[in-house]
Amino acid sequence: MSEAKRPGGPIATRPLHFFWVIDCSGSMSQDGKIQAVNNAAREALPHMRSAAEENPNAQVFIRILRFGSTPDWATREAEELESFQWPSLEADLGLTSFDRALAELETHFHSPPMPDRQLPPVVVLMSDGMNTDPYQKELRSFLNTPWGGRSVRVAIAIGRDANRATLQDFINNPEIIPLEANNPEALVRFIRWASTEPLKAASSGAAPAGAQTQPNANVVLPPPPAATNTGSDVW
Amino acid sequence: MKIIWHTLAASVRGRTHSRRDLPNQDSFQVYSGSTDLAVVSVADGHGATDYMRSAAGADFAAKAGKAALIDYLMVNAPSIEGRHVDLAFHRRLAGDRLPREIHRTWRQAVEDHLKEEPLTPAEEAAAERLTSAVSLYGTTLLSVLAGQDFIVYAQIGDGDILVVDDDQQVRRPIPTDPRLIGNETTSLATKNAWGDFYTIIEPVLYGPPAMVLVATDGYSNSFESADAFSQAALDIKAHLDLHGREWVEANLDSWLNETSELGSGDDTTLGLLWRQPTAKDHIEIHQAEA
Numbered sequence A: 001m002s003e004a005k006r007p008g009g010p011i012a013t014r015p016l017h018f019f020w021v022i023d024c025s026g027s028m029s030q031d032g033k034i035q036a037v038n039n040a041a042r043e044a045l046p047h048m049r050s051a052a053e054e055n056p057n058a059q060v061f062i063r064i065l066r067f068g069s070t071p072d073w074a075t076r077e078a079e080e081l082e083s084f085q086w087p088s089l090e091a092d093l094g095l096t097s098f099d100r101a102l103a104e105l106e107t108h109f110h111s112p113p114m115p116d117r118q119l120p121p122v123v124v125l126m127s128d129g130m131n132t133d134p135y136q137k138e139l140r141s142f143l144n145t146p147w148g149g150r151s152v153r154v155a156i157a158i159g160r161d162a163n164r165a166t167l168q169d170f171i172n173n174p175e176i177i178p179l180e181a182n183n184p185e186a187l188v189r190f191i192r193w194a195s196t197e198p199l200k201a202a203s204s205g206a207a208p209a210g211a212q213t214q215p216n217a218n219v220v221l222p223p224p225p226a227a228t229n230t231g232s233d234v235w
Numbered sequence B: 001m002k003i004i005w006h007t008l009a010a011s012v013r014g015r016t017h018s019r020r021d022l023p024n025q026d027s028f029q030v031y032s033g034s035t036d037l038a039v040v041s042v043a044d045g046h047g048a049t050d051y052m053r054s055a056a057g058a059d060f061a062a063k064a065g066k067a068a069l070i071d072y073l074m075v076n077a078p079s080i081e082g083r084h085v086d087l088a089f090h091r092r093l094a095g096d097r098l099p100r101e102i103h104r105t106w107r108q109a110v111e112d113h114l115k116e117e118p119l120t121p122a123e124e125a126a127a128e129r130l131t132s133a134v135s136l137y138g139t140t141l142l143s144v145l146a147g148q149d150f151i152v153y154a155q156i157g158d159g160d161i162l163v164v165d166d167d168q169q170v171r172r173p174i175p176t177d178p179r180l181i182g183n184e185t186t187s188l189a190t191k192n193a194w195g196d197f198y199t200i201i202e203p204v205l206y207g208p209p210a211m212v213l214v215a216t217d218g219y220s221n222s223f224e225s226a227d228a229f230s231q232a233a234l235d236i237k238a239h240l241d242l243h244g245r246e247w248v249e250a251n252l253d254s255w256l257n258e259t260s261e262l263g264s265g266d267d268t269t270l271g272l273l274w275r276q277p278t279a280k281d282h283i284e285i286h287q288a289e290a
Helices: A026-053 A098-106 A136-143 A164-171 A184-202 B015-019 B054-076 B087-116 B121-130 B226-243 B245-262 B279-289
Strands: A014-023 A058-067 A071-073 A122-127 A152-158 A179-181 B004-012 B026-031 B038-044 B141-146 B150-156 B160-164 B198-203 B211-215 B268-276
Touching: A014 A026, A014 A098, A014 A184, A026 A058, A026 A152, A026 A184, A058 A098, A058 A184, A071 A098, A098 A136, A122 A164, A122 A184, A136 A164, A152 A164, A152 A184, A179 A184, B004 B026, B004 B038, B004 B245, B026 B054, B026 B268, B038 B054, B038 B211, B038 B268, B054 B087, B054 B141, B054 B150, B087 B141, B087 B150, B087 B198, B141 B160, B141 B211, B141 B268, B160 B226, B211 B226, B226 B245, B226 B268, B245 B268
Parallel strands: A014 A058, A014 A122, A122 A152, A152 A179
Antiparallel strands: A058 A071, B004 B268, B026 B038, B038 B141, B141 B150, B150 B198, B160 B211, B211 B268
8 A cells, every 4th residue: 555545445426317308198298298308308418417516426317218118228228418318219018007117217216226335316307298197106116116206207298288297296296396387398398497407406415304394305396497488389 | 550541533424424514423532631530532424314303312312421421530530549440339320320311411402402403394293203302312322431441431321332342352342232233222302221231340450451443333344254354453553553644633533434335335434542651652762762
């Protein structure tokens, strides 16, 4: 050991796992919705990287879970944000089984595989429709995992037919409501917010567990951008 | 044979707070004025945005921990040669009394501060979100007292206490709290915080620790693994043996800065308690006698 070498073994930044959970059921192929998601996500990526650079001690990893009749990972494994390229998602997964998506998501929120020293994971859920099967049991199971209940969860309702109650259940925090995107411009705005602010919030400091009245209050999010009425709602 | 304890501590502001122009929200206190005992007390003010007075809270906590431990020992267990120490009695008494005394002292300091420094409008809004003004001062606390008969470890919230024994084994005297995942921590600011303390008393008669490391979580969160963190304790002990106190003290700030900068980015505070004579002291004694 050289004279003044820092004590201890290897040092590392803290992982932050960012999950996109995207409805890829058949209805998302209508009116350009899935293309709008792909375009908005690609446009948001540079901003996401900037947000990550402001928090250099968090190493951000991205995963995308598509869901429809069955869940399907669009990313084979967690990819580092620096080199991540958004894939061209397609809406070809049939109906909307949110329960199966939650069950699949849950498998990744135990410790292991989640590392103990990571920052709270972020989950952004996007959907345009209704769940075709009950999901409450799977949602409770997900929220009861060590990292599921502690994750930062936001949701974007794509179009007026999206089931806001389901999205609100997923968020499980009355202080945060689903963002409503009824046109591509709003989707761009909300995806940009959802890809940056939860990441910054999850990288912020510690807070007492359960001290506040709201669940998931260990991470506080700033308010999202206002939904402006452009008069051109498409969905 | 009398045990001579030594202490050393340092604290650095993390890059995350530097970038946001926030102060270091950690604090520490050490005591080794008497050769009978030594105390290290470190605290980590909560870093989430609403905890606007957590730096002050950490300062009050470190002081409350140090004072309560010293008072407890002086009143209940002064070291008297030949006197039997009832460890079971102290485990019961200290386990109940110390957390309550620390919490009471801390709350009093917070309330006095609130009277001297009323809340600003922004702080009032934060206090409403957190449900109380006291919450603004939220902090963890880790305090260790090493005496002639026993060692007391007291902890609320995240952070780490590692013991290095003479046989180079590293262990945790306080079990890991399963509630502390991600950025969540227990806190002195909660109403019945004394119930969230872990208080452990160990005898020193047979096998006192060679060194105790007390750190806020910015330190352990910087290491890739638990083993990498344990290695830090072993390396520091080796440095104390080989180079002595002054050399370690001269390098401690730069070690903490490097660790935090490349690792967690968090404020990082490290306190050390170790037993004399160290191996270096033995060498110096023998050289002086030669």
